[in-house]
Amino acid sequence: MRQPKNWLIWRINKKFRVLLALVLLCLTVRSLPYLAPVRVKDIAQDTQAIEFSDRNGLPLGTLLTRDQEHTAVVPLNQVSPQFINAILAAEDKQFYHHGALDMKAVARSLKDAIQARRITSGASTITMQLARMLDPVPRTLPGKMREIWLSWRLAAGMNKDEILAAYINRLPMGGNIYGLEAASRNYFDIPASDLNLAQASLLAAVPNNPTYFNPYDHWKRLKKRQIYVLNRMVEDNYITPNQAERAYKEEISLAPRQQGIIAAPHFLFWAASQLPQQNYSQIRTTIDRPLQQFVEAQVQQVIRTLTPNNVHHAAALVINNHTGEVLAYVGSPDYFNEESLGRNDGVQALRQPGSTLKPFLYELALENRTISPNTILADVPTHYAIPGAKLYSPTDYDETFLGPVRVRLALANSLNVPAVRVLEKIGVQNFLNRLHQLGFEHLTQSPEYYGLGLILGSGEVSLWELARAYVTLARLGEATPLVTTFYQAGNLQKEGFQNRKSEWELITDILSDRYARATAFGVESVLALPFPAAVKTGTSSDFRDTWTVGFTTDYTVATWVGNFNGEPMRQVSGVTGAAPLWNRIMLHLHSHQEPAAFPLPENLVQRPICAISGLKPTPDCPSVVQEYLFTEDISNYERQSHTVNLPLEYDEWLARQDQPSFTSSSLKILSPHNGDFFLLHPGEETNRRGAEDAEGGGKQRLEFRLAAMPTQPVEWWLNGEKLATQSSNSLFWQLRPGKWTLQAKSGEMMDKVSFQVQLAEYRQTRRGFSIAKPPVLSH
Structure with a gap:
């Protein structure tokens, strides 16, 4: 038992x-x-939306946190009590009376979920909703258990007010707006603390389904949901029925939908990525918004003009030389056009720079005394045997060679062979070291990888790096970091290059010499401005990239034109692609005040030299020019040569010439070139220097120039009409529309070229520049 x-x-x-x-x-x-409690500090919203303004406080746009979410964080005591009551009534009326979970509701929800094998009803408390915001999970049973676990951890580490504050600051409020403060400012343009009952009940209705109840898109739906919120507030004794009725009937005006980004989108995203790991809500940048918007418009206009040439993208950068401040930053014609790859940033993208690095090579060579200002360089067919590769034979854009040229002409006309020869003397490693000093941090390969092609663009650089280097050139060798925000201003260090100011001044003098570049670009090209400006163009192989970077004493402007996908453009070079954009921006920058003249090179002396030997001219020298000399070269300069003899390296080049070009009996028109095409700008009243001023100038003139002066006087004939007989090798002619044939005669010798002048549909003036259609002089 x-x-x-x-x-x-x-x-x-x-x-x-x-x-x-x-x-x-x-x-x-x-x-x-x-x-394992979750405390307030563990879920602190360290990153908020950052409001960017320009240098004068004008808004540029707001960059949003967490994948473009617009949010702002406020403590609970800065939230309207009306909203707190409304959100509790709508979402969790027992919030202050239960733990992390409402167990009755959870039991009911779990029962329904088990039977249906899916979530069929909600039992989410505010704590559980916060857990889901922090760690979104699938709406499955395992997902629900994970949500509950995180809710318990939140309740273990935070009190009710802390949980409610974290929840309110993360509420999805329609579109990419998160948090009550951001919603209040976006929809009503007031802080969350100022919300009245009508506004609070309306916003408390949004989180239930932020897309369905978006205030801008679905106002009627939202008003119906507001009725539900107000009724719950009445049931919970927060308000009376009369208060609810008045709140519903109150007229509420929404603030205009914020555009988000007003100007400089590429700059904003790049600048945000460069900010230190601190919590910023407002940033004042160095951008000048009116200038930024002007440059954006010009980028779009230039691309529209070049579209027939398969050109679709451009970028531009404007920098204040005195401070290093970035004033305008345009990464593409339209950031928001994703189909056209608009989000690509042409300022930071790496591309082949063409000839834009040449000024820094020549400066280094002058600094090291590898060359002198009066050095004569050979622009002749040159061949380099490269192990494991084809014979390397650099050529120029037009595949012609000029023979003996001065450093000035070699750089100003961007001749490739002389540049490669100088690099060979300097050494690729030494030049690469200098480029690194200038800030070209993406040239990370070995000297053998780049080879002599480095000077012609075999490496990859960004427009940002190019602009920074040219600012150093504009500052005569004093390097300074580029500044984008004002908090940077006190943390900058400037560096110099051995205090060799004269060499930087000489390079600037060459790049600003419109007559020196006349052979390649003409005297009055799009590169010629009505004030002192130094400029360099570049074109990468197969016309994939075109660059123009230049500066005045006040500003540096860098422009790039090409295609982000790397497609070649159709016969678009630096002077026809990026230069018109550079021209427009430069004219605009100086429309009210012209820049100061560039300083003349210090510690250098000017002397007449023979353009063929670089030495003191002798009677048989066919061409005499003024050029700077290093003081230590004066003694060598005085050494005269009785005859002008070209070394053996010129033999191949001489064999290609129709006639001996550098003897007293030769005759060859150097400018214009046969087939040149020029645009004439009506009403041009810009004074030119030199011979034009002496003749009373003031109109657009073209220089007729011989390669060398023959022993007998020269007769100039244009379309069969004799212009002049003179003993100098150049003549200036006032441009007139038409097709022209120019002849030069001297004794039994004659040379002729044909060119065309067409009337442009716009004009360029010295002040109040016309920039809707920029002046272009094609070459």
Whole structure:
């Protein structure tokens, strides 16, 4: 008889033990969150939306956090009590009376979910909703359990007010707006603390379905949802029925939908990525918004003009030389056109720079005394044997060679062979070191990788790096970091290059010499401005990239034109692609005040030299020019040569010439070139220097120039009409529309070229520049 009793006791003890184990298990599980609590600091919103303004406080746009979400964080005591009551009534009226979970609602929800094998009803408390915001999970049973676990951890580490504040600051409020403060300012243009009952109940209706109840897109739906919120507030005794009715009927005006980004989108995203790891809500940048918007418009206009030539993208950068401040930054014609790759940033993209690095090579060569200002360089067919590769034979854009040329002409006309020869003397490693000093941080390959082609663009650089280097040139060798925000201003260090100011001044003098570049570009090209400006163009292989970078004493402007996908343009070079954009921006920058003249090179002296030998001219020298000399070269300059003899390296070049070009009996028209095409700008009243001023100038003139002066006087004929007979090798002619044939005659010798002048549909003036259609003089 005792066995049943013992058996019963055993059964009771077993049930008790199981129950006790379950209780202990539940207590253990419920206690675990306290071993890993989530505290306020663990979920602090360290990143907020950053409002960017220009240098004068004009808004540029707001960059949004967390994948473009617009949010702002406020403490609970800065939230309208009306909204707190509204959100509690709508979402969790027992929030202050239960733990992390409302167990009755959870039990009901779990039962329904098990039966349907999916979530069919909600039981989410505010704490659970916050958990879902922090760690979004699928709406499955395992996902729900994970959400509950995080809710317990939140409740273990935070009090109710802290949880509510974190929740309110993360509420999805329609579109990419998150948090009550951001919603209040976006929709009503007021802080969250100033919300009245009507506004608060309206915003409390949005989080239930932010897209469906978006205030801008679905106002009627939102008003219906507002009724639900107000009724719940009445039921919970927060307000009276009369207050609810008045709140519903109150007229509410929404603030205009914010555009988000007003100007400089590429700059904003890049600048935000450069900010230190601190919490910024407002940033004042160095951008000048009116200038930025002007440059953006010009980029778009230039691309529209060049579209027939398969040109679709451009970028531009404007920098204040005195401060290093970035005033305008345009990365593409339209950031928001994703189909056209508009989000690509042409300022930071790496592309082949063409000839734009040449000024820095020549400066280094002058600094090291590898060359002198009066050095004569050979622009002749040259071949380099490269191990494991084809014979390297650099050529120029027009595949012609000029023979003996001065450093000035070699750089100003961007001749490739002389540049390669100078690089060969300097050494690729030494030049690469200088480029690194100038800030070209992406040239990371070995000297062998780049080879002599480095000077012609075999490496890849960004427009940002080019502009920074040219600012150093504009500052005569003083390097300065580029500044984009005003918090940077006190943390900048300037560096110099061995205090060799004269060499930088000489390079600037060459790049600003419109007459020196006349052979390649003409005197009055799009590069010629009505004030002192130094400029360099570049074109990468197969016309994939065109560059123009130049500066005045005040500003540096860098422009790039090409295609982000790398497609070649159709016969678009630096002077026809990027230069018109550079021209427009430069004219605009100086429309009210012209820049100061560039300083003349210090510690250098000017002397007449023979353009063929670089030495003091002798009677048989066919061409005499003025050029700077280093003072230490004066003694060598005085050494005269009785005859002008070209070295053997010129033999191949001489064999290609129709006639001996550098003897007193030669005759060859150097400018214009045969087939040149020029645009004439009506009403041009810009004074030119030199011979034009002496003749009373003031109109657009073209220089007729011989390669060398023959022994007999020269007769100039244009379309069969004799212009002049003179003893100098150049003549200036006032441009007139038409097709022209120019002849030069001297004794029995004659040379002729044909060119065309067409009337442009716009004009360029000295002040109040016309920039809707920029002046272009094609070559």
